[in-house]
Amino acid sequence: MTVEASGITRRFGDAAALDGVDLTVREGELVALLGPSGSGKTTLLRVIAGLEGMDAGTLRIAGQDMAGVPARERGIGVVFQHYALFRHMKVADNIAFGLDVRPRATRPDRAEMTRRVAALLALVQIPDLARRYPDQLSGGQRQRVALARALAIEPRLLLLDEPFGALDALVRRDVRRWVRGLQERLAITTILVTHDQEEAMEMADRVAVMERGRIVQFDTPSALLDQPATPFVAGFIGDAARLPCRVEGGIARFDPLPVAPLPAAVPDGPATAFLRPSELLAEPGSGATVRLLRPQGGGDAHLVVEAGGLVLDARAAPGSTLARGDACHLVPRGGRVFPTAG
Amino acid sequence: MTVRAIPGFGLSIGIALLWVSLIVLVPLLALAVKPWEMGLAGVLRSLSEERVLASLALSFGTAALAGLASLPVGLLLAYAIVRLRFPGRRILDGMVDLPFALPTAVAGIALTALFAPNGWLGAPLAAAFGWKIAFTPAGIVVALVFVALPFIVRTVEPVLRDLGRDAEEAAATLGATRPQALARVVLPALAPALVSGFGLGFARAVGEYGSVIFIAGNMPMVSEIAPLLIVIRLEQFDYAGAAAVGLAMLVLSFAVLLALSVLQRLLRRGRA
Amino acid sequence: MSAPFRSAAEDAPWARALLALAAITIGVVILALPLAAVFTEALRRGWGVLWAALAEEDTLAAIRLTLIVAAITVPINTIGGLAACWAIAKHDFPGKRLLVVLVELPFSVSPVISGLVFVLIFGAQGWLGPWLQARDVQIIFALPGLVLATIFVTFPFVARTVLPLMQEQGREEEEAAATLGASGWQIFRRVTLPNIRWALLSGILLCNARAMGEFGAVSVVSGHVRGMTNTMPLHVEILYNEYQFAGAFAVAALLALLGLVTLAAKTLLERRGRHA
Numbered sequence: 001m002t003v004e005a006s007g008i009t010r011r012f013g014d015a016a017a018l019d020g021v022d023l024t025v026r027e028g029e030l031v032a033l034l035g036p037s038g039s040g041k042t043t044l045l046r047v048i049a050g051l052e053g054m055d056a057g058t059l060r061i062a063g064q065d066m067a068g069v070p071a072r073e074r075g076i077g078v079v080f081q082h083y084a085l086f087r088h089m090k091v092a093d094n095i096a097f098g099l100d101v102r103p104r105a106t107r108p109d110r111a112e113m114t115r116r117v118a119a120l121l122a123l124v125q126i127p128d129l130a131r132r133y134p135d136q137l138s139g140g141q142r143q144r145v146a147l148a149r150a151l152a153i154e155p156r157l158l159l160l161d162e163p164f165g166a167l168d169a170l171v172r173r174d175v176r177r178w179v180r181g182l183q184e185r186l187a188i189t190t191i192l193v194t195h196d197q198e199e200a201m202e203m204a205d206r207v208a209v210m211e212r213g214r215i216v217q218f219d220t221p222s223a224l225l226d227q228p229a230t231p232f233v234a235g236f237i238g239d240a241a242r243l244p245c246r247v248e249g250g251i252a253r254f255d256p257l258p259v260a261p262l263p264a265a266v267p268d269g270p271a272t273a274f275l276r277p278s279e280l281l282a283e284p285g286s287g288a289t290v291r292l293l294r295p296q297g298g299g300d301a302h303l304v305v306e307a308g309g310l311v312l313d314a315r316a317a318p319g320s321t322l323a324r325g326d327a328c329h330l331v332p333r334g335g336r337v338f339p340t341a342g
Numbered sequence: 343m344t345v346r347a348i349p350g351f352g353l354s355i356g357i358a359l360l361w362v363s364l365i366v367l368v369p370l371l372a373l374a375v376k377p378w379e380m381g382l383a384g385v386l387r388s389l390s391e392e393r394v395l396a397s398l399a400l401s402f403g404t405a406a407l408a409g410l411a412s413l414p415v416g417l418l419l420a421y422a423i424v425r426l427r428f429p430g431r432r433i434l435d436g437m438v439d440l441p442f443a444l445p446t447a448v449a450g451i452a453l454t455a456l457f458a459p460n461g462w463l464g465a466p467l468a469a470a471f472g473w474k475i476a477f478t479p480a481g482i483v484v485a486l487v488f489v490a491l492p493f494i495v496r497t498v499e500p501v502l503r504d505l506g507r508d509a510e511e512a513a514a515t516l517g518a519t520r521p522q523a524l525a526r527v528v529l530p531a532l533a534p535a536l537v538s539g540f541g542l543g544f545a546r547a548v549g550e551y552g553s554v555i556f557i558a559g560n561m562p563m564v565s566e567i568a569p570l571l572i573v574i575r576l577e578q579f580d581y582a583g584a585a586a587v588g589l590a591m592l593v594l595s596f597a598v599l600l601a602l603s604v605l606q607r608l609l610r611r612g613r614a
Numbered sequence: 615m616s617a618p619f620r621s622a623a624e625d626a627p628w629a630r631a632l633l634a635l636a637a638i639t640i641g642v643v644i645l646a647l648p649l650a651a652v653f654t655e656a657l658r659r660g661w662g663v664l665w666a667a668l669a670e671e672d673t674l675a676a677i678r679l680t681l682i683v684a685a686i687t688v689p690i691n692t693i694g695g696l697a698a699c700w701a702i703a704k705h706d707f708p709g710k711r712l713l714v715v716l717v718e719l720p721f722s723v724s725p726v727i728s729g730l731v732f733v734l735i736f737g738a739q740g741w742l743g744p745w746l747q748a749r750d751v752q753i754i755f756a757l758p759g760l761v762l763a764t765i766f767v768t769f770p771f772v773a774r775t776v777l778p779l780m781q782e783q784g785r786e787e788e789e790a791a792a793t794l795g796a797s798g799w800q801i802f803r804r805v806t807l808p809n810i811r812w813a814l815l816s817g818i819l820l821c822n823a824r825a826m827g828e829f830g831a832v833s834v835v836s837g838h839v840r841g842m843t844n845t846m847p848l849h850v851e852i853l854y855n856e857y858q859f860a861g862a863f864a865v866a867a868l869l870a871l872l873g874l875v876t877l878a879a880k881t882l883l884e885r886r887g888r889h890a
Binding site for chain 3 (some may be wrong): 362441573
């Protein structure tokens with residue numbers, strides 16, 4: 001099942017929640033929509049599901065134009081952010097709902113429905129919870145029910161809206177690995193909305209980074225890390241620090257900051273460098289001060305360094321014995337440099 | 343192109359609009375149009391009759407008095423229901439809604455029986471203070487307090503419940519005495535709710551008819567409320583005159599409600 | 615010896631006792647005494663007189679008429695109210711806030727004006743009066759007028775009780791049902807309705823209580839024809855003005871009982887709704 005969106009625009013009043021979005025999702029692929037809140041990722045998901053209209057653009061699913069096709073006829077499975085389980089129905093009835101509302105001609109009979117519900121419960125590994133009500137379940141169990149309910153209609157496409165957001169951190173990691181495994185096994189094309197980059201990077205084949213209603217880069221996780229297309233992506237992915245610098249002859253210089261120069265393939269002039277904590281090494285020296293220190297074991301340490309009024313995350317250079325309050329200077333081991341616009 | 347996520351909008355909005363138009367919009371339009379059959383001069387003459395002015399003053403005056411009198415009483419009841427634990431609290435809680443549920447005519451004859459010169463409350467009040475309540479404007483205020491009280495309690499109660507005790511505890515840790523905490527922390531937080539409760543109670547009281555006409559005595563110029571005057575004019579087939587009084591009542595009470603909502607916004611802003 | 619611990623946000627014991635006493639006194643004087651007066655007056659001459667008063671032909675006619683008016687009014691306002699709530703809570707459309715205001719408007723209109731507006735339209739000198747008279751159709755001083763005035767007065771009850779709950783419950787469940795292929799009616803029947811059933815029932819009860827107990831609005835459109843266009847509250851007035859206090863308070867007691875039952879049911883439903 002492929003999804004082809006082009007030029008999708010959605011306005012709420014004057015503000016454009018989606019501003020000409022193009023996105024192509026391949027058969028069987030898991031694509032993550034990643035962005036800060038308000039970047040339009042949930043709106044895009046709702047447009048694809050048919051829960052939100054669009055003011056311009058076209059949307060094709062499996063080659064078929066979705067204009068005028070209501071949500072109920074799209075056959076897309078949606079797992080909502082807070083699961084939206086029917087609170088007055090038992091788990092089994094929740095899962096059977098999509099089959100039960102079909103017109104009589106295509107509705108499976110009782111026995112078949114029971115069989116399918118049992119199979120889905122087994123698939124999501126909660127075979128014993130059929131008779132429970134949603135408020136008797138834990139967050140992780142509810143999430144599994146929501147997934148089973150969406151899968152019950154044998155969707156061509158699965159949409160997940162922040163599906164792990166309501167889970168606590170410990171459960172979240174396990175559940176998302178399990179979901180990814182299930183998605184691969186069922187080979188179902190899936191779009192995932194998340195604001196958690198770790199989640200997007202770990203689960204997705206490709207990640208679409210969204211900013212203010214646009215997709216600013218759509219690429220594999222490693223390409224996003226290595227070749228960010230815009231300063232926004234460079235800053236957003238990998239929690240990079242943003243340092244002003246000046247490029248002269250292919251070298252970025254940070255004076256007056258106590259940061260060693262960095263090779264940069266951009267034209268001469270003012271620029272901004274994005275450095276991840278792991279790329280910034282602190283060595284004994286002068287100009288900067290170690291403010292906080294978090295040992296990582298094996299002599300390694302994560303530092304918070306103050307330099308020229310900036311507070312930066314850095315790592316202690318191997319073998320250095322920096323302590324809180326020590327003077328140091330910083331050596332970038334890598335980083336991405338963008339010319340400052342204007 | 344509009345996509346409706348949830349189907350069924352057309353039918354539901356169709357029914358709703360038909361229902362609202364036929365039952366509310368068209369009839370109120372009739373009220374807005376009818377008086378002008380007399381022309382502007384006719385409307386002004388009709389409304390400036392002494393008896394009309396007296397009845398409007400009486401209706402709005404007694405409603406305002408009743409609303410004001412209900413404020414401390416309603417506040418006390420709400421505080422007792424939310425904050426105190428005493429035997430009969432839940433019964434009291436349920437009883438507060440009684441004026442909502444009791445038909446107004448029943449309330450009217452009941453209050454009249456209570457406050458009549460030989461009634462359970464009327465007799466002792468007359469003996470002790472020489473007060474005459476039933477068949478005077480005082481009786482109207484009593485009936486309107488009965489009508490307005492639940493609005494105040496039910497508006498203040500949820501706000502008081504949501505308020506929690508954090509703010510008061512904070513006030514206490516900062517050295518405030520209990521009365522200081524109540525006056526400077528709790529009361530200001532309840533002020534917008536008190537205003538809106540007053541507004542609801544007032545709006546209901548201004549137009550109240552059933553519980554008032556039995557106890558009022560209905561003397562023209564003294565204890566004749568505006569709704570009664572509408573009925574009287576209708577009985578004389580003076581439709582336009584009746585509509586003029588009705589329209590005047592509506593316009594005046596919406597003006598009062600508008601002023602109250604401005605006041606409420608000011609109170610909210612002061613707090614935020 | 616240490617004093618028992620008292621929370622900083624709690625009043626002194628004497629203050630609490632005083633406040634509770636004041637609240638109970640107010641409750642008894644303002645709320646309970648009128649009710650007691652009705653039942654005392656109704657039973658002043660014993661159960662026999664009470665029954666006789668209720669079994670009188672005009673009284674029975676008034677009870678019958680009241681039931682008929684309520685039986686027409688309540689379903690109309692339930693369907694209209696539900697339709698309005700569903701449209702407002704589950705959809706977006708321009709003019710939504712205006713619709714909410716209009717739905718609540720009848721609450722701030724005097725009952726007498728609620729009756730008046732229909733007299734202005736259908737009365738002898740109203741807009742449609744001559745036309746109706748020529749065709750011998752009676753609206754005012756007849757059942758249709760009573761029903762119209764009652765619908766106006768009880769218009770907001772169902773909508774006002776249900777709307778806050780529907781809005782609070784949001785749209786996610788309905789949207790989920792739509793993605794699973796349910797039609798509008800299926801969504802309403804199987805997802806929305808079960809979630810609002812207790813509030814709906816409570817709204818219907820309140821609507822019914824007011825429909826049966828309404829006085830001012832029906833008084834204007836009724837014409838007070840005994841045995842014909844007299845509802846129970848109007849009958850109370852007629853008997854009272856004729857100094858037939860036993861009969862007046864007997865009917866009043868019946869209405870008061872209706873109010874009490876409604877109140878009790880509403881309280882139970884609210885408790886139930888909170889747990890469900």
